[in-house]
Amino acid sequence: xxxxxxxxxxxxxxxxxxxxxxxxxxxxxxxxxxxxxxxxxxxxxxxxxxxxxxxxxxxxxxxxxxxxxxxxxxxxxxxxxxxxxxxxxxxxxxxxxxxxxxxxxxxxxxxxx
Ligand code: AMP
Ligand code: ZN
Numbered sequence: 001x002x003x004x005x006x007x008x009x010x011x012x013x014x015x016x017x018x019x020x021x022x023x024x025x026x027x028x029x030x031x032x033x034x035x036x037x038x039x040x041x042x043x044x045x046x047x048x049x050x051x052x053x054x055x056x057x058x059x060x061x062x063x064x065x066x067x068x069x070x071x072x073x074x075x076x077x078x079x080x081x082x083x084x085x086x087x088x089x090x091x092x093x094x095x096x097x098x099x100x101x102x103x104x105x106x107x108x109x110x111x112x113x
Pocket of ligand 2: 004005006007008045046047096097
């Protein structure tokens with residue numbers, strides 16, 4: 001996906017503040033943080049959105065959530081945090097590469113929508 005911003009970040013073509021990387025997963029700090037800790041966790045393989053998760057690629061989602069737990073510990077989020085996925089236009093997705101937001105470091109607003 002040559003025109004995908006997050007594929008370019010994974011490839012190192014666009015700089016990011018990396019916080020975690022393994023064989024399957026890449027994670028970096030959001031450029032416009034909505035909380036004291038705001039990290040984006042994504043599969044290295046390009047999947048456009050949560051709507052395209054199926055039996056062929058769901059292992060990558062599991063790997064993302066394994067990474068979420070590691071990152072949360074590394075970031076000191078001992079009192080909890082929120083994991084968010086925005087899917088499609090109504091969900092507010094702006095970058096069409098599946099990613100999970102880790103938000104934490106403060107008591108988050110209880111509003112979900
Ligand atoms: P979403 O709206 O769920 O698609 O989330 C996309 C997120 O990517 C937003 O929170 C942006 O602030 C973030 N973002 C966009 N460009 C960059 C970038 N170059 N580096 C880090 N985060 C970015
Ligand atoms: Zn991509």
